[in-house]
Amino acid sequence: MTAESPRRPCPCGSGRRYKACHGGSDPADLIVSRPFAGLAAETELIALREFVPSATAPLTLRAAAASADDAAAPDGAGTLPTPSVTLATVLPGAAAALTRSDGSVLLGLQVQTHSGDLARDLATALEWALAAEPSSVLAVVGRATLGPRWADLVVDEPLQVTVHEDFGWWLESDPEPGSEVAASLERANGAVMPSAKIxxxxxxxxxxxxxxxxxxxxxxxxxxxxxxxxxxxxxxxxxxxxxxxxxxxxxxxxxxxxxxxxxxxxxxxxxxxxxxxxxxxxxxxxxxxxxxxxxxxxxxxxxxxxxxxxxx
Incomplete structure (x- = not known):
């Protein structure tokens, strides 16, 4: 992130000066009441976070986020391809993020937050996912303090949302009939409220x-x-x-x-x-x-x- 003047308004949109907001000693203590202020996707992010049960949307990463993923490549392995990143309303177990076997990323919106800034918590989960091994799960985000926020990692553009009737998109393949995975998916599907974009x-x-x-x-x-x-x-x-x-x-x-x-x-x-x-x-x-x-x-x-x- 570029350095901010301590006397300028904080870029988080809180209305405070940077020195008294995210330029302070512990940003995790701050409450950002409008975490997506000014973003093209603000209203969709709020809807997916608060009341749409099952939906996904592809994300475009900023160059800085993609570069950080490249830096995670093992020595001599060359440049890693930028993984596919999909924003999701809720993931299994209300996980904050997970990676699939092919390295693609699912980022959850309906999660327990541990700071007063949802945009920072999401960025923390995304950074973890970009550096994680395939088939990994981040159950919860820790206490996010210093570090990027949503707009530092994700391109500011409208979301192309797909609303789903169930949570079948959670799985990479069909579960075995009668398995615990199949039972969990059936329970989750039974709780989905029918929804649609208007x-x-x-x-x-x-x-x-x-x-x-x-x-x-x-x-x-x-x-x-x-x-x-x-x-x-x-x-x-x-x-x-x-x-x-x-x-x-x-x-x-x-x-x-x-x-x-x-x-x-x-x-x-x-x-x-x-x-x-x-x-x-x-x-x-x-x-x-x-x-x-x-x-x-x-x-x-x-x-x-x-x-x-x-x-x-």
């Missing part, structure tokens, strides 16, 4: 929780701006997504708001593409407005603020 909009997912179907949509805007825009849409009577839907509220995740709508559970996920795109267009118009809120819009905003909850 309208190719970053961070927007249809999720069937069993009792209801929802749209959960991670938004990148700051909270005040987004709430004002939602209030404008609500005051115009256009906050729902059509017949049989209703706006439920929102929850916070890694510095971003996630609005949630109840949907008709009998409708196929693809049926929500056009309604969600239409709402996205209405929201963009509202976000672009810099007019003060009217009395009706302020009342709508107060109602929306009162409908925030915690995802469990």
């Amino acid at each position: 309208a190719d909009l970053p961070g927007a997912y249809w999720v069937d929780t069993g009792d209801k179907a929802h749209l959960r949509w991670v938004r990148p805007e700051d909270e005040q701006t987004l709430m004002a825009a939602l209030a404008r849409v609500a005051a115009a009577g256009e906050l729902d997504l059509g017949e049989g839907t209703r706006y439920v509220g929102s929850f916070r995740a890694h510095g971003c708001l996630v609005p949630v709508w109840d949907l008709d559970r009998d409708a196929h996920p693809s049926e929500w593409t056009e309604p969600v795109r239409a709402f996205a267009a209405r929201l963009e118009v509202a976000l672009a407005s810099d007019e003060p809120l009217t009395d009706a819009q302020r009342r709508a905003r107060d109602g929306i603020l009162g409908r925030q909850f915690t995802l469990r």
Whole structure:
């Protein structure tokens, strides 16, 4: 990493000066409330971390990360090829990372963290994987302190997410029928909530929780701006997504708001593409407005603020 001026804002996005943040003596003690701030993949990373059960996305490594992998080659072995790295929602045993027999890497998002900076924990797991032997597993990340963060190792670009119906992608080959591996996979598959991307909009997912179907949509805007825009849409009577839907509220995740709508559970996920795109267009118009809120819009905003909850 390049040296940072101690008086400049910390590149982690915390708002603190570098000296008082990641330039301090022990960055593991710091809480970074928005670990992926400013990244093109921020909303997708949050969705995959928080509520999408089974999904993967290929990652492109920065040159520095690839060079570090080359340096791990045994003397006289020449340059190692850069391994294929795939980001995953959750891995077997909630592992932080694992390497396959061919040296490819799976990096887990839904893991126990040991510092206040998820972006640093992920980078620590990725560095371990790039230096690990094939068929290795990193159960948990240790106390990540000094070292790179996510954006130092991974190219900043949108994620190409594939949502899976089960966890069959965990295994390199089919398990033996009746084996413990087969039983573990069956148990994991039984817990998967059906999910799907909606309208190719970053961070927007249809999720069937069993009792209801929802749209959960991670938004990148700051909270005040987004709430004002939602209030404008609500005051115009256009906050729902059509017949049989209703706006439920929102929850916070890694510095971003996630609005949630109840949907008709009998409708196929693809049926929500056009309604969600239409709402996205209405929201963009509202976000672009810099007019003060009217009395009706302020009342709508107060109602929306009162409908925030915690995802469990």
